[in-house]
Amino acid sequence: MTLPRLEIDLGKIEHNAHTLVTRLARSGISVMGVTKAVLGDPEIAAVLLRSGVSGLGDSRIENIETMRRAGIRSEITLIRTPMLSQIDRVVRHADMSFNTELDVIAALSSAAQKSNKTHGVVLMVELGDLREGIMPGDMLKTVEATLAFPNIVFKGIGANLACLSGISPGKANMVALSDLADSIDAKFGPITDIVSGGNSANIEWALSGADTGRINNLRLGEAILFGCEALHRLPIDGLHQDAITLVAEVIETKIKPSLPWGNVAQNAFGEINHFSDRGPTSRAIVAIGRQDIDPTGISPPPGFEILGASSDHLVLDVSSGHVCVGDEIPFQINYSAFLRAMTSPFVEIGPSSNPRVLAATTL
């Protein structure tokens, strides 16, 4: 079993996904399972599909191609507006994409005509988070233009909040999205099938019992993988928060003073650190670093403390436990550290089966 590695408990992920699908269905909301954080891992995609998601979504065409190569035939949506340089791949592998630019939709239309396919378009609306989206006042004319493109099918509208500016999804912006769906249908007939309200930051609103209006879809990644909503990172009732564990190996253990000596200047990352004297400390170095994880996004077992991290070394205070070179230390990991770990070629993904990890977990 290689180290460092991410241990992903597929049973817990299936439970989380299935629970969310069931609860949101009561408000008429389907779940698109978002696979970008797991780089389109086909095994996890299969688990999501088994849990009842209505389709898969990913922001990278490369991940979508990974899933297609693995034989996944269900509906997959590219949830970022396509790059012009990738249009042919998008039309070939994605059934649908999120769009905000008519130039891109024109290119999708040409590519779709050439390959004799149709491509679905969801138009993203700007609702105040100031990331992607068409300004609401420009929606009707953009829908009209979209409807005129051959081999393009207008599927609906969507919004994304709480990403760039941290604007919360709630009654006001969700009603605005619903109203927009109504005004599109009032003008062009009942053409707006999908009204995708947002991501894991929408969970609190969606499960609050509020009137969900025309919102009939959410795109969920973090809530499924980590069992929490994304506004306050509060655990969602009945979901597992520990489906994913990061495991890394100890390469040095020593008792050292807690104050560095010599002149203090910037460290390798341009930071100037401040230290407090806690006397001689039992320290362990774990072979993982900022190249693989965001050190602020991982938590060691109770009693251990992260003292700092450089590119390849994570230093822990392990005074309250007994740690040896070669030991495997399990860490809880959050979404941002997980994103980085998944894209590090040095971190493997593997199932949990090593007794030394279990021993470490009970430290």
Ligand SMILES: *Cc1c(COP(=O)(O)O)cnc(C)c1O
């Ligand atoms: C990543 C992403 C999502 C999923 O976000 P989570 O917070 O992980 O649920 C949804 N929509 C878009 C457009 C995304 O890029």
